[in-house]
Each structure stands twice: as structure tokens, then as C-alpha cells.
Amino acid sequence: MTDLTTLLEVGGPVAALGGGAAYARTKHPGVYWSTVGLPISTARLLSSYGSVMEACGLTVAPSRLRMLAVKATTRREVRPVPPRRGIIRPTSTGLRLRLRLAPGQEPADVAASAERLRHAWGVHAVYVSTVKPGVVELRLVGFDVLRRVRMPRKIDSGLLSVPVALREDATPFVRKYRTIPHQLTLGATLSGKSMYLRHLIAGLAPQPVALVGIDCKRGVELAPFAPRLSALATDPEQAAELLPVLVKEMEDRYDLIKARQDIAPDTPAEEITSDVWGLPESERPVPLVLFVDEVAELFLVATRKDEERRDEMVTQLIRLAQLGRAAGIYLEVCGQRFGAELGKGATMLRAQLTGRICHRVNDEASAKMALGDIAPEAVSAACAIAPERPGLAVAGDTSGGWSRIRTPYLSLGDAAETCRESAHLVPDLPALKPFRPEVPVRPVETKDSPVVWPRPVTD
Structure with a gap:
């Protein structure tokens, strides 16, 4: 009886959390991403960034100065260098981070590995855009945003x-x-x-x-x-x-x-x-x-x-x-x-x-x-x-x-x-x-009629 009580005390909340997470992932993917998906994907990215970049062929050989510094200070093996990673910026739909490409790399190299990065970090999709020469931005989308469309609250717009x-x-x-x-x-x-x-x-x-x-x-x-x-x-x-x-x-x-x-000759440009x-x-x-x-x-x-x-x-x-x-x-x-x-x-x-x-x-x-x-x-x-x-x-x-x-x-x-x-x-x-099209006249709203019509009082 004690074992059964312990099982219910421990397993009940775990099952409830698991079921709630599964329900949220299906019905409310935004909520699931903010509470579960975002921490997990961030941990995967931080822990496996170097190895994933090396597996995707996005690393380059270290410079001679780096090799000499590593050999002089430690006895570790000199590994290829991945692109320098910027600050991870979480959003309501995914993650954003910038990469500074190593010499000899181009944005097309990162874009070609987008599908591999998606599977490695457990997100829905990865998109690559060029910020400036030598810097690209990775936009990681945590779930299918087109399944249930919700427009961003703040959108820069103007005339036309x-x-x-x-x-x-x-x-x-x-x-x-x-x-x-x-x-x-x-x-x-x-x-x-x-x-x-x-x-x-x-x-x-x-x-x-x-x-x-x-x-x-x-x-x-x-x-x-x-x-x-x-x-x-x-x-x-x-x-x-x-x-x-x-x-x-x-x-x-x-x-x-x-x-x-x-x-005229004196007209301002x-x-x-x-x-x-x-x-x-x-x-x-x-x-x-x-x-x-x-x-x-x-x-x-x-x-x-x-x-x-x-x-x-x-x-x-x-x-x-x-x-x-x-x-x-x-x-x-x-x-x-x-x-x-x-x-x-x-x-x-x-x-x-x-x-x-x-x-x-x-x-x-x-x-x-x-x-x-x-x-x-x-x-x-x-x-x-x-x-x-x-x-x-x-x-x-x-x-x-x-x-x-x-x-x-x-x-x-x-x-x-x-x-x-x-x-x-x-x-x-x-x-x-x-x-100009004819606009139908909207009926004038009158006061609400009484629910019960009055009846004459009889003796």
C-alpha cells in the first residue's frame, strides 16, 4: 500500500505534466515553446554548438598564432574553429543569433546546412539571412507558425x-x-x-x-x-x-x-x-x-x-x-x-x-x-x-x-x-x-421593445 501511495504521489504529477505538455504542444504550440521548447533548444544549442558546426562542415583550420598559443599553454588537441557565435535572443516563436563567419566562408555555406542544424537543435525550421559582409543571422523557429496564424503585435507600417x-x-x-x-x-x-x-x-x-x-x-x-x-x-x-x-x-x-x-535656374534641387x-x-x-x-x-x-x-x-x-x-x-x-x-x-x-x-x-x-x-x-x-x-x-x-x-x-x-x-x-x-457605388442605408436602431407587452387591467 505504501509503494502504491508513493507511486501515485510521484507518478501522478509527472504524468499530469507530461500530458499537459503534450496537449499544449498540439493545441497551444506558442505556450509549449515558451515553457518547454525554448529552454530545451537553448541547452542543446549551447552544449553542442562546436560539434554540430564541425559535423556540418562549417569550421575552418585555426590560425598559426592560435595553434602556437594552444600548444604553449595546454596539451589539448587543436580543433577546427567554428564561426563566432553572438548572443542568443529568444522570441515568442523561436531563437535568433548572429554568426561571424570565418575567413573563406560565405552565407551560402550556412544556408546549405540549415536542415542539419534544424535536426541537431530540435526546432521546426532554421532560416539564414545576411546582416552585413561576414555576419549572418540564424532565425530558429520553434513550431509551425503557419498552422494557426497570429500576427505580431508591433509591425512597422505607414502610408500604402x-x-x-x-x-x-x-x-x-x-x-x-x-x-x-x-x-x-x-x-x-x-x-x-x-x-x-x-x-x-x-x-x-x-x-x-x-x-x-x-x-x-x-x-x-x-x-x-x-x-x-x-x-x-x-x-x-x-x-x-x-x-x-x-x-x-x-x-x-x-x-x-x-x-x-x-x-528655373534658381529652382532648389x-x-x-x-x-x-x-x-x-x-x-x-x-x-x-x-x-x-x-x-x-x-x-x-x-x-x-x-x-x-x-x-x-x-x-x-x-x-x-x-x-x-x-x-x-x-x-x-x-x-x-x-x-x-x-x-x-x-x-x-x-x-x-x-x-x-x-x-x-x-x-x-x-x-x-x-x-x-x-x-x-x-x-x-x-x-x-x-x-x-x-x-x-x-x-x-x-x-x-x-x-x-x-x-x-x-x-x-x-x-x-x-x-x-x-x-x-x-x-x-x-x-x-x-x-461611386450606391451604399445601402443602414436601418436606424430603435430602443429595445419591452419583453412583455402591456395588457389592460381588468377587474
Whole structure:
């Protein structure tokens, strides 16, 4: 009986702790990492750093001075020297530390050993980035941050910058329109493309920008955000009328820039500009973001008359993509597929879209349309996205870099409420007033009616 009592006293708490840790690791990985995973991984890193670096081939032969010093002071064997390790900085999702590379090493050597380091130190993933020549940063991620996305609390953002997703290395993915003015977003049905677009609009709504939408699905995607939109076209006919107005707005802005460039000999250098951002704030036109949902609907034609209209719209879109950045006009083009089979001008328009986001697609050809011309190695990653993870995507740009991202959940009601609250920020653009969508009047809330209706008193 005494042995059984002792077993229960000792084994009970141990079993409870083990079960609690297993539950936390499955349901609350962030809590598990902060309480269990972080101390264990830190201990592994500190105790095995030298041997792991040597096993990964990241050590170099010691200098002659070091060899002489070791032989003169001790009788130990002179071992290869690993990269000098900096201070370990724990985070809510992993660890960070910097390495000073030894002479003859390069960041690619460390990046090639990232998978070995992951297994050696028992973390989910290891990412390598260059800080400066000779110094790299290792970002160790303790768990799969894309399984249940939680955006960081503090994110540096500003005008035309919207944090829309989380990268697989636990850093936020920020859509910066002034850095990447135009973007193509592809994805199949239920892939999370609409959620990504929803985050963009909700993030831009509180900012002093003009939002214009072309939604050829009869407005089902963009109509809930009508209170914040300066213009909305819900079919190709309306889009054919709206695009020339946008091109005229762009030309007017170029005339404004040219008027400012009437350079006099005594004009200060800081007053000479080639885009709207160099204009004084009092003269600067408001930035404009054009959202095009289901872009393929603008290319599909049934008659010769439709073909002429299509060619005009495509030409105007290409002009906006080529010249819009300097005028403060930015494009966000979305669709399920966007290739040469859509017709003349499709590939030329796609070439102007610097940023690329590819959600789950139905075939490899669609992934190649989005990423094949800028990051061919990312195509296989896009094709491997599972249907069980909506919102997961591959983000690439013309620099050749790419990463996996996932958009957190945002309900349509919350996004629409953000647009309603920001309706007073819709800028005054006279040319777009004919295209301003009709905003339904919200019913006036009355006082709560009594639960029990009064009854006449009877004798």
C-alpha cells in the first residue's frame, strides 16, 4: 500500500505534466515553446554548438598564432574553429543569433546546412539571412507558425503599407505599394485569395487613399466594401467606361508633374521631381489603388464587338501598369489563371506586375504563370499547397526571392465594418463620382421593445 501511495504521489504529477505538455504542444504550440521548447533548444544549442558546426562542415583550420598559443599553454588537441557565435535572443516563436563567419566562408555555406542544424537543435525550421559582409543571422523557429496564424503585435507600417500575412520564418509579410507598385495574385476557388484581398482593403481603408474596384463577378467580392470605394465596376461594360477615366486621371497627374518641372535656374534641387511624391503635400494628388478581381473576365469575348472592347481595356490596363506608379496609381490584379491563352496583351500586362502571390492552384501551368518567370524553384512549392490550408500562398518578386506566407482569418463582416467606419475618408475625385457605388442605408436602431407587452387591467 505504501509503494502504491508513493507511486501515485510521484507518478501522478509527472504524468499530469507530461500530458499537459503534450496537449499544449498540439493545441497551444506558442505556450509549449515558451515553457518547454525554448529552454530545451537553448541547452542543446549551447552544449553542442562546436560539434554540430564541425559535423556540418562549417569550421575552418585555426590560425598559426592560435595553434602556437594552444600548444604553449595546454596539451589539448587543436580543433577546427567554428564561426563566432553572438548572443542568443529568444522570441515568442523561436531563437535568433548572429554568426561571424570565418575567413573563406560565405552565407551560402550556412544556408546549405540549415536542415542539419534544424535536426541537431530540435526546432521546426532554421532560416539564414545576411546582416552585413561576414555576419549572418540564424532565425530558429520553434513550431509551425503557419498552422494557426497570429500576427505580431508591433509591425512597422505607414502610408500604402499593409501587413497582410505571416511568413514561415515568423516575420510579417507587408504589402508595400511604393516599393512594389503592382501585383498579381492567383488562386483557385477556396484557396484564400479572397481573404488576402479582404485584408488589403481593410488595411488601406483607414489610410488617405482612393480605392477603386473592378469586380466582374457582379460585385459579390467588392460590393461589401462599397462605403469606402471611390468607384466600382461590376461587369465588363462598366469596366470599359471606368478604365478610360482612370487613364485620364493619370494623364492629368502627369500634367501636374510636368508643370512642376518647369525648371528655373534658381529652382532648389529638392523641388525637382519626377513623380507625385516629390510634389508639395498641398499639391499632391491622393494615391489610388485599383483592385481587379477575376481579371480573366475582362479578356473573354463572344462577338467581334466584345473583342474590340477587350483590346481597348487591355491597352488601358497596360498603360496604367507602365505609367501609373509615378502618378500614384497602383494595381492589384487577382484571378484564377492568367496566361497567354487569354488573348493579346495578357503576357505584356503580366510582365508589368512586379509582385506575385500564388495560392493553391488547380494545375502546374497556373503556378508557372505566376512564379515561373521570376522564381522557377517556387513553382513546386506552390503546387504542394494542400486544400486543408486555405490562405497559404507563395510570395515572390522579380529579385528571385520567395517565401511561404499565410493570411490570418478576417471575417467579411469585420472588414465591411472597417470600410463603413472609414467611409468619411473617401477622397473627392470628381471624375469618379459617376462610378461611386450606391451604399445601402443602414436601418436606424430603435430602443429595445419591452419583453412583455402591456395588457389592460381588468377587474
